[in-house]
Amino acid sequence: MTDNGKQGTDTVEKNAQYFDRLVGDIAPVRSLHDELVALGTRIEYFPGATSPETLNGDLWATADWHHDESIWRLYFPVTAKAHAVYHEQLHARFKAVDGAPMMKTFPASDPLKESVGQLNNDLDHAYVVPREVAQYPEAAEYWEKDYKRFLGKIPSSGAVSLTQLQRKSDLLRAWLVLPVAMPDSPITQAFRAELVKDKWLDIGDEMSARVQAAGADKVLAIHAFREALGRGFPPVGRVIFTH
Ligand SMILES: [Zn+2]
Incomplete structure (x- = not known):
């Protein structure tokens, strides 16, 4: 354990270097890093490198x-946005x-792997x-664009039932985030209008509230999603929750 002090000092110095070139306010990044480390989380940063796992x-x-190894490794462009x-x-x-588990398929090779991920x-x-x-109001701009792209791929209303289920799933997935993160933004209004077209807004709002109340309890959270969707997806027997 005597090495920890030395490693700690090295890590602090390296992190100072890593964060300095980020674009935007780096103070929240530093303080969240300190909070994570103080709570015993191991986390390493690789600016300018790509993840060997996901590329x-x-x-x-x-x-x-x-x-x-019980460690997080973060990869990002050297001049990434701080947010x-x-x-x-x-x-x-x-x-x-918070203790949130990860929901995964079991076995890992299950064809639902990507959609469950x-x-x-x-x-x-x-x-x-x-x-x-x-923390970073400028991040809303990034998410506006991201969800706009997502909305563009969602099937329009009134299609055959399987497509309609895909549409409902996509809209609900967005509704897990948008009304909480950016309640008044134009993209949230656009998604709200889509939910209204199919009379899904009430169940979407209820789901979103239940997921917020569930916090880190993903079993409860996914139960709320399944009920809103009206289908047993993802199937109970094909997912596991791991720490
Ligand atoms: Zn993310």
Whole structure:
């Protein structure tokens, strides 16, 4: 344990270097880092490097959780926006401090792997994005664009039932985040109008409130999503919740 003091000092010096070139206010990034470390979270930063797991990190920030080593590794462009790194730290905070598990398919090779991974990320974002935007109002612009792109891919109303289910799932996924993070933004109004077209706004609002109340309890959160969707998706027997 005597090495920890030395490692701690090295880490602090490295982190100072890592954060200095970020664009925007780095004070919240520093203080969230300090909070995570004080609570025993291990976290390393790799500016200018890509994740060997996902190959992301060159264009936007990304965070990998290494279960075997109990460590987070964050990859991001050297001059990334401060809010993007803060965003990844919040993913780590949700898991490490609040105790949120990750929802995954079991076995990992299950064909639903990708959609379950996306949904897990959306459940994280119901926690992460409101806090990111509250700290960095400029992050709203990023999420406006991101959700606008997403809205463009959502099937229009009145299609065949399978497409209609896809549409409902997509709209509800967005509704986990938007009314909480950016209640008055034009993109939230656009999604609200889509939900209204199919009379899904009430169930969407109820789901969103239940997910906020569930906090880190993803089992409860996904139950609220399944009820709003009206389908057992993702199927109970094909997902696990791991720490
Ligand atoms: Zn994220």
